[in-house]
Amino acid sequence: MQSIKPFLYSLLVLFLFSSCDKDRKGNSSEDEAVEMLPFSMIPSTKEYPKLSDNYIKEKKTQIENFFTDNYANDFENISFLVAQNGQIIYEKYNGYADKENNILNSPETPLHIASVSKVLTASAILKLIEAGKLDLDQKLTTIFKEFPYPKVTIRTLLNHRSGLKKYNYFTDDDKVWDKSKNITNQDILNLLITKKFPLDHPTDTHFVYNNTNYVLLALIIEKATGLKFAKAMKQIIFSPLGMKNTFVFDETSKISKATPSYKWNYDIYPFDYLDNVYGDKNIYSTPRDLLKFDLARNDPNFLNKSLLDQVYRGYSYESKGIKNYGLGIRLREWDNGIKIFYHNGWWHGNTSSYITLRKENAVIIALSNKFTRKTYQVKRLSVLFGDYPFTLKDTTSNEE
Numbered sequence: 001m002q003s004i005k006p007f008l009y010s011l012l013v014l015f016l017f018s019s020c021d022k023d024r025k026g027n028s029s030e031d032e033a034v035e036m037l038p039f040s041m042i043p044s045t046k047e048y049p050k051l052s053d054n055y056i057k058e059k060k061t062q063i064e065n066f067f068t069d070n071y072a073n074d075f076e077n078i079s080f081l082v083a084q085n086g087q088i089i090y091e092k093y094n095g096y097a098d099k100e101n102n103i104l105n106s107p108e109t110p111l112h113i114a115s116v117s118k119v120l121t122a123s124a125i126l127k128l129i130e131a132g133k134l135d136l137d138q139k140l141t142t143i144f145k146e147f148p149y150p151k152v153t154i155r156t157l158l159n160h161r162s163g164l165k166k167y168n169y170f171t172d173d174d175k176v177w178d179k180s181k182n183i184t185n186q187d188i189l190n191l192l193i194t195k196k197f198p199l200d201h202p203t204d205t206h207f208v209y210n211n212t213n214y215v216l217l218a219l220i221i222e223k224a225t226g227l228k229f230a231k232a233m234k235q236i237i238f239s240p241l242g243m244k245n246t247f248v249f250d251e252t253s254k255i256s257k258a259t260p261s262y263k264w265n266y267d268i269y270p271f272d273y274l275d276n277v278y279g280d281k282n283i284y285s286t287p288r289d290l291l292k293f294d295l296a297r298n299d300p301n302f303l304n305k306s307l308l309d310q311v312y313r314g315y316s317y318e319s320k321g322i323k324n325y326g327l328g329i330r331l332r333e334w335d336n337g338i339k340i341f342y343h344n345g346w347w348h349g350n351t352s353s354y355i356t357l358r359k360e361n362a363v364i365i366a367l368s369n370k371f372t373r374k375t376y377q378v379k380r381l382s383v384l385f386g387d388y389p390f391t392l393k394d395t396t397s398n399e400e
Contacts (some may be wrong), residue, residue, distance in 0.1 A: 040240045041240050067092060071094075077368050078095065078366060079367040080093070080287065082363070085362075097260075099268075107287070110284035110289075111259055112350040114347040114351065117345070121233075122214075122311075124236045133224045134154060137153050137155050143223055144223075146193050147192070148192070148196045156203055157214070160213055163200055163208070164200070165192075165198075166212055167183075168274060171191070171274070177273075182273050185219050186219070188216075189219055211281070214279040215278075215280055218278050228252075244289070249276075249284060261350045313326055314331060338388060341358060342355040344376050351368050351372060353365070353375050353376050355379050357382055360386045362385045
């Protein structure tokens with residue numbers, strides 16, 4: 001399969017990207033045509049067996065019952081999709097994309113996917129590594145001049161073992177940042193360089209989930225491509241895969257482009273000084289677009305096997321437990337060898353869950369723009385496709 005890559009890339013260069021993307025308010029005037037990069041992701045070419053009508057009917061009934069039992073009464077906002085072998089088995093779109101203007105959520109409504117953005121950011125980095133533009137164990141001191149942490153590498157950013165301080169913590173100090181001003185990724189890098197905050201722990205000694213890591217990964221993508229993160233992601237992932245309702249929100253975006261997010265009582269979340277930061281968050285997408293992404297990411301052409309094997313493995317075993325983190329993806333692994341790969345997200349009123357069942361070629365996606373922890377319960381649907389140690393009825397755990 002690897003040998004067909006050059007042909008597919010050439011084909012896509014000739015035929016893709018003649019139209020511009022649309023935002024929530026209509027056509028975008030930027031990028032009338034999108035250039036393809038040699039290391040862009042490509043749509044899946046893998047052929048899966050067609051699901052039988054009886055199989056689809058059975059699974060759809062089970063999923064619909066789960067949805068009704070858990071979300072029908074109090075989960076008012078949800079964009080939800082379950083698919084297998086590239087075929088959508090069930091999808092549901094409830095609630096308001098914009099309550100103030102009476103706009104309902106739909107399959108085309110881009111919602112803030114919060115930390116699920118990290119999976120996409122990591123995917124772009126991995127494509128750059130495969131193309132030889134970056135090295136997995138490259139030190140950040142070779143990328144950013146005067147970066148004061150000599151042991152931090154791209155790998156330790158991807159797997160959250162860098163030891164760096166969390167930017168939302170150090171920027172909360174009025175002596176460090178004036179919160180009346182919106183902060184950018186470059187501002188965060190500048191603060192790390194000028195303030196030289198001590199590491200929270202020595203690099204590569206243990207796992208601490210940290211958004212700072214993915215802020216820096218977004219800047220590394222900009223350095224490696226010479227493009228702003230939004231444009232680089234569009235060229236590497238969104239446009240090649242036909243993700244027409246997916247975009248990055250950054251400091252150049254109009255606030256009207258962002259689908260509002262709400263507290264539990266439908267009070268709107270106002271923008272704050274952290275809302276222009278990207279890479280760790282700030283990708284807006286839809287379940288249907290994320291299905292396209294999932295298919296491409298699980299295609300044999302996504303990465304060479306050597307690199308892919310490093311993505312889907314745990315790196316942090318200092319403490320015993322089932323939870324771990326790979327390169328841009330969460331995992332749980334049990335003593336019997338069963339593994340599940342996923343990522344959740346939470347930013348303001350937005351919660352998200354992406355579960356990719358690689359062995360069963362299935363994906364479960366739930367996005368909400370009205371705060372609830374119930375989004376994370378959709379992982380329980382994995383029992384419908386494989387021998388995963390969850391139960392459909394147990395909803396006592398709402399952990400992120």
